[in-house]
Amino acid sequence: xxxxxxxxxxxxxxxxxxxxxxxxxxxxxxxxxxxxxxxxxxxxxxxxxxxxxxxxxxxxxxxxxxxxxxxxxxxxxxxxxxxxxxxxxxxxxxxxxxxxxxxxxxxxxxxxx
Amino acid sequence: xxxxxxxxxxxxxxxxxxxxxxxxxxxxxxxxxxxxxxxxxxxxxxxxxxxxxxxxxxxxxxxxxxxxxxxxxxxxxxxxxxxxxxxxxxxxxxxxxxxxxxxxxxxxxxxxxxx
Numbered sequence: 001x002x003x004x005x006x007x008x009x010x011x012x013x014x015x016x017x018x019x020x021x022x023x024x025x026x027x028x029x030x031x032x033x034x035x036x037x038x039x040x041x042x043x044x045x046x047x048x049x050x051x052x053x054x055x056x057x058x059x060x061x062x063x064x065x066x067x068x069x070x071x072x073x074x075x076x077x078x079x080x081x082x083x084x085x086x087x088x089x090x091x092x093x094x095x096x097x098x099x100x101x102x103x104x105x106x107x108x109x110x111x112x113x
Numbered sequence: 114x115x116x117x118x119x120x121x122x123x124x125x126x127x128x129x130x131x132x133x134x135x136x137x138x139x140x141x142x143x144x145x146x147x148x149x150x151x152x153x154x155x156x157x158x159x160x161x162x163x164x165x166x167x168x169x170x171x172x173x174x175x176x177x178x179x180x181x182x183x184x185x186x187x188x189x190x191x192x193x194x195x196x197x198x199x200x201x202x203x204x205x206x207x208x209x210x211x212x213x214x215x216x217x218x219x220x221x222x223x224x225x226x227x228x
Contacts, residue, residue, distance in 0.1 A: 004155075031213050042203060042219040043156060050213065088155045095213030098146045098205075099169020103155030 002027045004091045006104035014112050019076040021107035023089035031092050032065055032072045037106070038085040046074075046087075079111050115140070117206050117220030125226045126194050134189045134223045136204030144168070144210025145187040146217065147179055148203040156203055162187055163210040191225075199227045 003026040013019050023032065031050045035043035047056055049065035049072060056063045062075045076083055086106040094100040118137045126132050138145050144163040148156035158171040162181035181187045185206075191198055201224050207217040 035219075042201075042221050045216045045218065048213075048216070090155070092212050096211055097163075097169040098158055098161045098210065098212045098217070099171065101158050101212060103157065105153075106155050 002091070002093065002100075002102050004089060004102045004104040006089060006107050008107055009105065010108045010110070012110045012112060013079050015081060016078050019079050019083070019109055021074050021087050021089075021109075023072045023074075023091070023104050025070045025091045025102075027070070027091075027093065029069050029091045029093060030095050032069075033090040033092065033101075034063060034072075034074055035088045035090065035103075036085050037088065041085075043088060076109075079109070081111050081113055084109060084111050117204055117218050119202075119204050119220040119223050121223060122221065123224045123226075125228065127228050128194055128196060130194050130227075131190065131192045132194060132225060134191075134202050134204075134225075135186065136189070136206075136220060137186045138204075138206030139218055142206040142208050142218075143185050144207045144217075145181055145185065146205045146207075146210070147187070147189045148205065148219075149173075150201040150203055150222070152200070159189065161210055168210055194227045196227050199225060201225075 034046040054065040060077045086108045088106045089104045146161040147159040150156040160179040161169040176192045201222045204220045205217040207215045
């Protein structure tokens with residue numbers, strides 16, 4: 001069946017360093033979503049990418065969707081302690097319902113002040 | 114405006130018991146989805162409902178069932194609980210449940226522990 005993998009599983013960075021997490025799907029996706037979950041919290045939607053090769057920026061966060069629509073990345077520039085949490089990608093193969101959504105296992109980010 | 118609300122926040126049950134979890138979507142949202150998140154993993158899709166109709170079902174046994182009410186709130190029922198059902202159960206709402214075109218908003222979740 002369809003699988004979505006993320007690397008790395010954990011990342012510890014000094015405050016001010018950059019951070020990147022990678023998401024890979026075994027099948028071609030219609031779109032991909034990224035979520036952030038703080039410790040003890042719930043997933044919060046960050047962004048959705050739809051087009052092949054799409055790049056979107058949100059302040060210090062840059063999201064990219066691969067040309068083949070099977071991989072994606074999230075890059076954070078100059079991390080801050082507020083960036084701590086687990087970042088999940090969610091691959092979708094349907095545009096009309098969530099029944100085909102597959103979440104990756106997440107990358108847990110720790111930021112050392 | 115209030116976000117997605119879920120009740121109860123925490124629950125402890127024993128094996129074989131039954132549990133009902135409740136979710137109220139954001140006002141105006143007609144779609145509710147349920148997810149199971151086991152510790153250390155990403156959420157796994159269980160059900161989606163839109164306008165009281167089931168729109169999608171994930172790979173979960175028949176012990177799991179759900180329904181949506183006319184006011185768009187929803188319940189998730191789990192029968193014959195197993196230890197492996199221990200998890201955070203998340204509800205997410207969106208306006209029309211169109212995965213490719215909308216944002217879905219997660220509630221705080223119900224943390225279920227099965228002993």
